[in-house]
Amino acid sequence: MKVAKFGGSSVANAEQLQKVANIIQDDKERKVIVVSAPGKRFSDDIKVTDLLIELGEAYFNKQDYQGKLQIVLDRFHEITKELNITDKIIQEIKDGVEGILASDDSDALKMDALKATGEDSLAKVLSAYLQSLGLKATYLNPGEAGILVSDNPGSAQILNESYDQLYKLRERDEIVVIPGFFGYTKDGKLITFSRGGSDITGSIVAAGVKADLYENFTDVDSVYCVNPTIVENPKEITSLTYKEMRELSYAGFSVFHDEALIPAFKADIPVCIKNTNNPQGMGTIIVSKKEPQPNPVVGIASDTGFISIYVSKYLMNRELGFGRKLLTILEDEDISFEHTPSGIDDLSVIIRESSLTKEKEERVIARIKDELDPDTVSVDRDLALIMVVGEGMDSTVGLADKATHAFTKANVNIEMMNQGSSEVSMMFGIKADKVNESVKALYNTFFE
Amino acid sequence: MKVAKFGGSSVANAEQLQKVANIIQDDKERKVIVVSAPGKRFSDDIKVTDLLIELGEAYFNKQDYQGKLQIVLDRFHEITKELNITDKIIQEIKDGVEGILASDDSDALKMDALKATGEDSLAKVLSAYLQSLGLKATYLNPGEAGILVSDNPGSAQILNESYDQLYKLRERDEIVVIPGFFGYTKDGKLITFSRGGSDITGSIVAAGVKADLYENFTDVDSVYCVNPTIVENPKEITSLTYKEMRELSYAGFSVFHDEALIPAFKADIPVCIKNTNNPQGMGTIIVSKKEPQPNPVVGIASDTGFISIYVSKYLMNRELGFGRKLLTILEDEDISFEHTPSGIDDLSVIIRESSLTKEKEERVIARIKDELDPDTVSVDRDLALIMVVGEGMDSTVGLADKATHAFTKANVNIEMMNQGSSEVSMMFGIKADKVNESVKALYNTFFE
Known part of the structure; x- marks a missing residue:
């Protein structure tokens, strides 16, 4: 069983989501899917999460937020239209956002709920799209999945009892699509992880279901052995250990949010970094131990x-x-x-x-x-x-x-x-x- | 003005003391002399300080100590005879030791007083010998010189007020011979420094009189740049800084008791390590700062x-x-x-x-x-x-x-x-x- 997480650029538009669907279909082991919110489609684009944060800030500052909301709605509308699936998500987002803003929650909780809307909606869209392709797929809310977290808005910490609950996902005979980035407290508050938190969700879920592999789909073919802005076309790293990844990411390698790796590391789940745009590529695999290499420097x-x-x-x-x-x-x-x-x-x-x-x-x-x-x-x-x-x-x-x-x-x-x-x-x-x-x-x- | 300290092998017998006298006569700046107790004359020989410690232990264990005392007396007798000077020191040592053992002091204080007998007696002998050569020289007890220390038998710490007192030694127009290794508490107890403490006395006196140079005479020509038991005939170091000396002595270089250097270091007095058996040699000088060298490794x-x-x-x-x-x-x-x-x-x-x-x-x-x-x-x-x-x-x-x-x-x-x-x-x-x-x-x- 594999857990596959798709990052923001992998779900930025319909074309990317088609690639994602192909990747899921390619391997029956890909049973649990974790998704980010739609990221940038082009370099000057704005990520949906950033739009939602701006929306929240506008609301808190008593400014007009409808313009921001409309941009979010437009992005999802474009996606559903091109994927030829129902656009009921548009109304859901609209009602959801208005509901959050009108609630009695603290501003911090409102902001977390707003921020989570991108992941949550995209998971619903992907699930509907997979169904439209004839696949047995379902959206699963992180709360239902069992992702219990501490009550720290914007920097949730996973609670250990989550893992037993998540293990039950193995029993499902369908593709489960879980939005990344957030979980729920025991008393039901929606709380987000730190930024980049979909990687954390993926890692937690992979650890919980004791996956054979946690695949992290992004927009690079692999981790390079050196910063490609310093050395042109550097060699790719096919395999590296958690420790090596940590030492590299510490000093400038930003492929992976290293805190995100902790659950996978502790459960000894191999992590593979792959490119949604080139899924046949080798990618880079992160493991606990590896065979000695002729050149020990990775x-x-x-x-x-x-x-x-x-x-x-x-x-x-x-x-x-x-x-x-x-x-x-x-x-x-x-x-x-x-x-x-x-x-x-x-x-x-x-x-x-x-x-x-x-x-x-x-x-x-x-x-x-x-x-x-x-x-x-x-x-x-x-x-x-x-x-x-x-x-x-x-x-x-x-x-x-x-x-x-x-x-x-x-x-x-x-x-x-x-x-x-x-x-x-x-x-x-x-x-x-x-x-x-x-x-x-x-x-x-x-x-x- | 120079302070010259002569180590145990430099004062081990009459022949060595003649060299010491020549060295003192060679340079009128050598006005303050600090001496150790007689060391080994040959490799199996026993240092006078060790004999005195054995004497004390024998006494404390209620064993016969007269044999040890006699060896000490014999050594001094041999020296005075060969130097052709009065042997009244023999009776002084005898009376001194018996007086220490019979006193009401604690065992720790008795041991310190016994241990100091070697340096103290040798300083008297050297002073008498210098006088016999027609030099204006005098023995000076550390208490009279102003070396005030803390009440920690066997590991005295210098008291800061000592330095002002020692500065007055500059006024003397004679060669002053001070025994190393001990000082006195404010209430007059004799207390020794840690072993090798004559180096400490020399460094304190050099700092006190603000000497132009503190010469430390030993039995090696200089500090070698590497351990001569590992590399044969290694190069000599002509000049090194306090910091370099510290780093070297930390990891196996034992030429200098590095704690001994603190007073000289703090007063910024250059220290020269020279060989009593080859006083014309360059020696090694230890300074605060030195000019950049072509080979920075010392x-x-x-x-x-x-x-x-x-x-x-x-x-x-x-x-x-x-x-x-x-x-x-x-x-x-x-x-x-x-x-x-x-x-x-x-x-x-x-x-x-x-x-x-x-x-x-x-x-x-x-x-x-x-x-x-x-x-x-x-x-x-x-x-x-x-x-x-x-x-x-x-x-x-x-x-x-x-x-x-x-x-x-x-x-x-x-x-x-x-x-x-x-x-x-x-x-x-x-x-x-x-x-x-x-x-x-x-x-x-x-x-x-």
């Missing part, structure tokens, strides 16, 4: 916007608790640290620039000076991190050598290196303006 | 006996406080960490094997599992750390490349890399049984 990721706080103190190394105190100061300001490379008497903490406002920086530096009495403290900006990622790296002599040599060839100074004892990745810190030449040089070293 | 140090605690958890990176909590668990067990290399979802903590007893390990692992709920925890033993050290490393492209290539040539897998943003050092973690070939390869790369 990808090179990079991201900018990091800064380093550097602290040095003679004999720091003998001072029990120094590092812990430094991390406590950051934690008190709600700052996550990324890495902590260290010498004997110095310690750097790498953090995301976005997590350090000017005021936080002043407080942090003042506290470090006051509480840790260091010899020097300094902040280094405009850093980029490059991750060379691969699960087999821990048993291959010479990888660090090859990687560092690539930096030398690109004439880039390595500001920082950090490699965990797991060796799933090597991290290099460089000046942000040297990212492109560094990534190119690493790509040439490991993939050409 | 030395390669290595040490074994490290272990790594590896913790992985999916999405660890998003968990605010994870690293801090891990360090808190270690701190609760009084365990200092050395480095914390990390990936996105994994974190290793490198610690000294000696700091983790079996019981501590069990408690630490249990708490990590219990409090951090990780996916995996494991302990990796028999690690060695290799430090490639050099102050100019932060502005040289290609150093990491050269270093990692050396490991490849030696066919050694790099288990860990960690480089601070300061780039005073690069750390490599490897299996302990690969240390020698790795260090040799690095030496060939950077120094041949």
